[in-house]
Amino acid sequence: MKLQPPVRRSKENNMLIDAVTMRALEIRSTLKDGVVGGVGTLLKTVRRTVTRGGTRRLGSWLTSPETSVKIINDRLNLVEHFIASPKLLEDIRYKLKLTHDSQRLVQKMSLGRGDADDLVSLARTIIQTQDIVDCISSHLPRKKESLEVVKELIGRIEKLEELAARILRKELMTEKQLLETRLLDESMLSEHLVALKWTPSLGHILHIKSRTLPDMTEGILSSAISVGSSKSTHSYHLPEWTKLGSRIEMARLAIRAEEQKVLQDIRKQVILNIHALRRNAAVLDELDIAAGFAVLAKESGWVRPILNMSTEHKIVGGRHATVQRSLDDLGRTFVANDCWVGGEEGMWIITGPNMAGKSTFLRQNALISILAQTGSYVPADHAEIGIIDQIFSRVGSADDLYRSQSTFMVEMIETAYILKNATPRSFVIMDEVGRGTTVDDGFAIAGGVVRYLWEVCGCRVLFATHFHGLVELVEGWEKEEGKGKGKGKGKGRKKIGAYCTDLVEDEKGGWMFVHKLRKGVNKRSHAVKVARMAGLPQLALKTAEDILKAEKFKRGG
Ligand SMILES: Nc1ncnc2c1ncn2[C@@H]1O[C@H](COP(=O)(O)OP(=O)(O)OP(=O)(O)O)[C@@H](O)[C@H]1O
Ligand SMILES: [Mg+2]
Known part of the structure; x- marks a missing residue:
């Protein structure tokens, strides 16, 4: 298992926000119910991200803002670039939506988990990432210093197409399909077979639908032993079917073993590329946040600080x-x-x-x-x-x-x-x-x-x-x-x-x-007015007003 090193937060690099302030300002969770990302939090109000990774990183950015003018301006330059290029902004957000949470996927792989679907999601994200990079590059004007940050950001993306291609075309698919065809071929009865079921006493028996029964009684069923029937199905036993059933089981096990082998092999490849995959995921998160900030700024009429x-x-x-x-x-x-x-x-x-x-x-x-x-x-x-x-x-x-x-x-x-x-x-x-x-x-x-x-x-x-x-x-x-x-x-x-x-x-x-x-x-303070607004009983309000008058009188007011 590969663990990520902890991220150090220091006063030199990050604005420190202590826990009390974090709660009081309702940055991630509300004071009232403590729901993370709930209505009333800053996170919920400013979140326009479209990926899970982007949202996670936004939460962490809001709780530890930067103190370097250069880094902040780089981020703002990217937001400004997105605001100035509406088509690019739309395309990028659409493409980001098609990506998967690769941070979580590689984490699963590094823990020895993750199935074929996860691998395919990872491969698609790799391909999508390259597409995003191409899209951003094609919108970049030649010479604009403020956009160096964009070049630097997409320059951090590592090409992993080979890994993607390997996952998508690899034996995983072909081998599985091959064995499945074999299994079908071997069950010659497939067109009549409703189900070949296994019972402890008779081995495999055949369940046949009543309506297909008349066509079959002359043929293969002539030597089979009837072991039960209901209104819709009939069950028959024949020793050859038990043999066939066992072969099908064996084939199924072989598929599973083969799948595991291939999966294991690809997982290894993924783990070998884990740093590159994480780095790429981080770039996607940053793009997602910046694109989200651009949408937010446009819809709310906010200004660049x-x-x-x-x-x-x-x-x-x-x-x-x-x-x-x-x-x-x-x-x-x-x-x-x-x-x-x-x-x-x-x-x-x-x-x-x-x-x-x-x-x-x-x-x-x-x-x-x-x-x-x-x-x-x-x-x-x-x-x-x-x-x-x-x-x-x-x-x-x-x-x-x-x-x-x-x-x-x-x-x-x-x-x-x-x-x-x-x-x-x-x-x-x-x-x-x-x-x-x-x-x-x-x-x-x-x-x-x-x-x-x-x-x-x-x-x-x-x-x-x-x-x-x-x-x-x-x-x-x-x-x-x-x-x-x-x-x-x-x-x-x-x-x-x-x-x-x-x-x-x-x-x-x-x-x-x-x-x-x-x-x-x-x-x-006009406190009595607010108390009246809040519905304090008349007697309480009247008493409060009298006390106030008396106090004022005492002070000569
Ligand atoms: N600038 C504003 N424009 C419009 N409405 C506002 C503004 N500021 C506050 N409000 C409204 O007034 C409500 C009360 O505001 P707030 O709690 O800040 O008052 P306060 O002066 O701190 O009161 P108290 O002295 O009772 O603590 C807010 O919930 C909001 O609905
Ligand atoms: Mg107050």
């Missing part, structure tokens, strides 16, 4: 691919939002009412980065992204009672991990850190976390919170640092920007969410 080595994240008109799809299905419109962190402002503190899109905004920016570094176009009007080494997220609350961790403890463990590991090249999204405890303590913790991220980590941060007081707090620190508004100096720390979502009300008491982010702070 610009990747660079800065630490900026500049998105114009960004969208959340999955939320947008679900809103589209409901006939609602997704409101696009811009995001520019890592430039003048290193961190954005986002406030706003419940249900107004803070968490969605945080996630969409993380997902856009992941898609970009995977080599896909992205859901935005313009995207410039400085390569990210690691994405961190602290969103949602989940307790792990089995490991004796309360909700707040889990939140703190995850936050500590982020603060200790984030580098200036990292991207951090934090959603309502500090909400799992009293308001005062939660506010204090949130302040401590923001200050550490700003002062020590210096990474790109999107921080959504209902603690609007945080904005005043950080303005105080910025002043302290001599980096107050407009001064632009200090210890090289970037500014912290304050942005918010809104809720607009009319005179008649109607209201709606404004999902568009604007500069500033929103001090109102």
Whole structure:
């Protein structure tokens, strides 16, 4: 058995996404039911692959995006080439559909399994692969530097036609056919024979249909012994038939043995070519992913991201691919939002009412980065992204009672991990850190976390919170640092920007969410409105409103 060496993933070559973030961003499985590739996952939303291998590799690419600008651009060049050549795109996807999962097939062979059908599938895939290479080559313009990647990719394909021809024409077929003909010839009774059955006491006996019986009673059946009859069939025994039956059995065994021998021989040939077959399969996977990304970009109107080595994240008109799809299905419109962190402002503190899109905004920016570094176009009007080494997220609350961790403890463990590991090249999204405890303590913790991220980590941060007081707090620190508004100096720390979502009300008491982010702070959460929308009983709502009024009065509001 041949095992594949493990693939090493390192911070130098891949964007690291820890398990918590993977779950929170619903990349492969949903938070709710954990279904891999289910509705609501990034994988499901962006998957347009047509082969199993392509889908598998897409799942692995999305969970470990690249950090090399060159590799990402190579991938994007291929996607762009497919977008620019619709006929090629259509042909390639059609041809890819005709291939089989050769990774799985060779794995079967290397485990000593795999039947004649598997071998034929493998042979057809080899032939199809060559066809795909020819098709791509014929569409390649002579001199175009950006398409060197395409040449390099198809150049990796190893020619294996000889193996394919060997499988398809080999004795496997001819030998089997030969023996089968012999078997038929030897059973001279074939045209009358319904079935030659074996019984322990009489050996082989013949079952004959009642309607063919009159033609036969004069001939061969005259010396046979009747051993039973039913309305439709009659059974006869004759010693010669027992002999014939045994010969047929022998022939069948010979076929099986021959088949096994030939199969074994071809399996060996396949195993000798296992590396080439796997390499070819990998190329097909990459083509499938790129073609899928091209289809996705065209149907969704996505743009090609610009990747660079800065630490900026500049998105114009960004969208959340999955939320947008679900809103589209409901006939609602997704409101696009811009995001520019890592430039003048290193961190954005986002406030706003419940249900107004803070968490969605945080996630969409993380997902856009992941898609970009995977080599896909992205859901935005313009995207410039400085390569990210690691994405961190602290969103949602989940307790792990089995490991004796309360909700707040889990939140703190995850936050500590982020603060200790984030580098200036990292991207951090934090959603309502500090909400799992009293308001005062939660506010204090949130302040401590923001200050550490700003002062020590210096990474790109999107921080959504209902603690609007945080904005005043950080303005105080910025002043302290001599980096107050407009001064632009200090210890090289970037500014912290304050942005918010809104809720607009009319005179008649109607209201709606404004999902568009604007500069500033929103001090109102409008939680009671959301609670009413959710169907909280009238008495509970009324009490909540009274408490709110009393609190406001106490604070002199
Ligand atoms: N940009 C947008 N355009 C249109 N609808 C949006 C947008 N962002 C979010 N929504 C809708 O609003 C819902 C709630 O969004 P989200 O969970 O992001 O709100 P939130 O501000 O984080 O609320 P909370 O403070 O309660 O956590 C989403 O499920 C989606 O249906
Ligand atoms: Mg939220």
